[in-house]
Amino acid sequence: MSSLHTLLVIASLVIGGMAGMLYQKRRNEAENIKLNKTAEDIMSRARKEADEIVKEGKLESKDLVYKGKQELDREVKEKKKELSQQEKRLIQKEEAIDNKMSSIEKKEEQVARKNQEAEDKLKSVDKVREEAENLRNNMINEIEKIATMTREEAKQLLVSELLEDAKIEAARELREIEEQTKSEADKKARSIIATAVQRCAPEYVGEISVSVVNLPNDEMKGRIIGREGRNIRTFESVTGVDIIVDDTPEAVILSSYDPYRREIAKMTLERLITDGRIHPARIEELQDKCKQELDKHVLEVGEQTLFDLGVHGVHKEITKLIGRLKYRTSYGQNVLGHSIEVARICGTMAAELGLNEKIAKRAGLLHDIGKAIDYESEGSHTEIGLEVAKKYKEDWRVLNAIASHHGEEEFKCVESVLVQSADAISASRPGARREVLESYLKRLENLEEIANSFDGVSKCYAIQAGREVRIVVEPDKVNDERLVTLSKDISKKIEEELTYPGQIRVTVIREARSVGYAK
Incomplete structure (x- = not known):
């Protein structure tokens, strides 16, 4: 019974499955039919839309073709019109060219005719010229015969x-x-x-070769000398300055030809007196400190001088040398004051003449820079200053001014002439350098006496504060060749017999005069 039941169940399942499959198949067929119908509808609609689009495209294309044809026709008409206008212009140009060619041909004919006429005239002119030349030669021959020349x-x-x-x-x-x-x-x-x-008219203060140092009491002199003179010997060897201890109460004298060295010694001695400890080691220590302080002071003086004069771009070493000129004198005249005066005079004259005022001032300030170290180097202050200026690449006009301000080289620029003139103005003015009036006048008299002692001298004048002696000779006694030897002989005698600052120029003049009267 159970097996039968099982078979029935299996049979029912099989029948159900077959029925389901059949149902699914039919359903699928129905759906396919439905889908096919839908697709046909879509295709038909698409065909209709495509036909409509094609129709619209054909209409639009026809419209575009029509419009393009109209545009092309219009452009063709415009091109034809332009071509016709150009053709007219070309025809007009051709006509103008033809007219010009015809006029040119006419002108060429006229020119050829004129050339021919000119050639004929030239031939006739040549013939006339030849006849005139023959007449001229004949006249010259006749004149030569008459004049016998x-x-x-x-x-x-x-x-x-x-x-x-x-x-x-x-x-x-x-x-x-x-x-x-x-x-x-x-x-x-x-x-x-x-x-x-x-x-520029500064005041001058006479500098001397000694400095006086005041002492608090006379006992300090013994301490300065030291046991067996060791302190004073050390001081003189370290500073290079002599100490004169005499009967002058409460004072000693420092003596040296170098004002810079003397100033360092003076500062050192004053410090020793204030400090109270005076022995060789302390002397050396304070001398080094004072030298450093004075070097710093010298640089400040140089910088202040350059600032006051408006001179810029000067090397630091040259600035120091400018400051050292404060402690250098020449015939009693302070060299720094002299250099400042020369710079200002040069600047003023350069401004009046329309020259470079800065270069003139610079050259005037540095013209005696060699005097700052001429005690330490061989050669004249001109040579030393020129070497220093070259070393620190100064302007060529400054170099020439330094080299030529005493006439050792030729002037190569106007600024050099100004420097020499300003130097003479500053140095040779009476009172600028330490020289009493009596000796100054005596030197001028001696100059004139020496010049008058030579044979042939008619007149003699000492001029430019004794910097030049001008001599007029008698022309019948002194000829031109004798002038050169006479000036040299007078110069040599002045060098042998006189003592004077700088140099003296000897100018000998020979002048012949002839006077006539018109009646």
């Missing part, structure tokens, strides 16, 4: 007379120009120098 001789005579007249006239004009120029130049020079001197 050839043509070349007559020409030379005429040329020589014309040249002589021209030389006389040129000499007269040249002399008038020279006199006028010299007069104007002298007036201008006097005005410039007067202006420069008026703007």
Whole structure:
């Protein structure tokens, strides 16, 4: 019974499965039919839409073709119109060219005709010229026969007379120009120098070769000398300055030709007196400190000098040398004050002449820079200063001013001439350097006496504060060749018999005059 039941269940399951499969199949077929129908509808709609799109495209394409054809026709018409206008213009140009060619041909014919006429005239002119030349030659021959002088001789005579007249006239004009120029130049020079001197007239203080150091009491002299003189020996060897201990109450004297070294010694001795400890080691220690302080002070003096004068771009070492000039004198004149005065005079004269004022001031300030170290180096202060300026690459005009301010080199620029003039103004003015009036006048008298002692001297004048002696000789006793030897002989005698600062210029003048009267 159970097996039958099982079979029935299996049979029912099989039948159910088959029925389900059949149902699914039919369902699928129905769906396929439905889908096919839907697809056909979609395709039909798509075909309709495509047909409509094609129709619209054909209409639009026709419209575009029509419009393009109209546009093309319009452009073709415009091009044809432009071509016709260009053709008209070309025709007009061709006509104008034809007209020009015809006129050119006419002109060429006229030119050819004129050339022919000109050739005919030239031939006739040549013939006339030849006849005139023949007549001229005949006349020259006749004149030579009458004058008993050839043509070349007559020409030379005429040329020589014309040249002589021209030389006389040129000499007269040249002399008038020279006199006028010299007069104007002298007036201008006097005005410039007067202006420069008026703007710069500093006071001078006479420097001497000794310095006095005051002492608190006379017992300090013994301490300065030290046991068996060891302190004073050490001081003199370290500083290079002599100490003079005499009967002067409460004072000792420092003596040295070098003011810079003397100032260091003075500072050292004053410090020793204030400190109270005076022995060799302390002397050396304070001397080093004072030297450093004075070096610093010297640099400050140099910088202040450059600032006051408006001179910039100077090397630090040259600035120190400028400050050292404060402790250097020349014939009693402070070299720094002299250099500042020369710089200001140069600047004033350069401004009046329209020259470079800065270069003129710089050259004037540095012209005696060699005097700051001439005690330490061999050679003149000019050579030493030139070497220092070259070392620190100063301007070539400054170099020339340094080298030429005593006439050792030629002037290569106007600034050098200004420096020499300003140097003479500053140095040779009476009172600028330590020289009493009596000795100054005596030196001028001696100069004139030496010059007058030579044979042939007519007049003699000491000028420029004794810096130049101008001598006028008798022309019948002294010829031109004798002038050179006479100036050298007088210079040599001045060198042998006189003592003077700087240099003296000897100028010998020989002048011949002839006076005539027109009646």
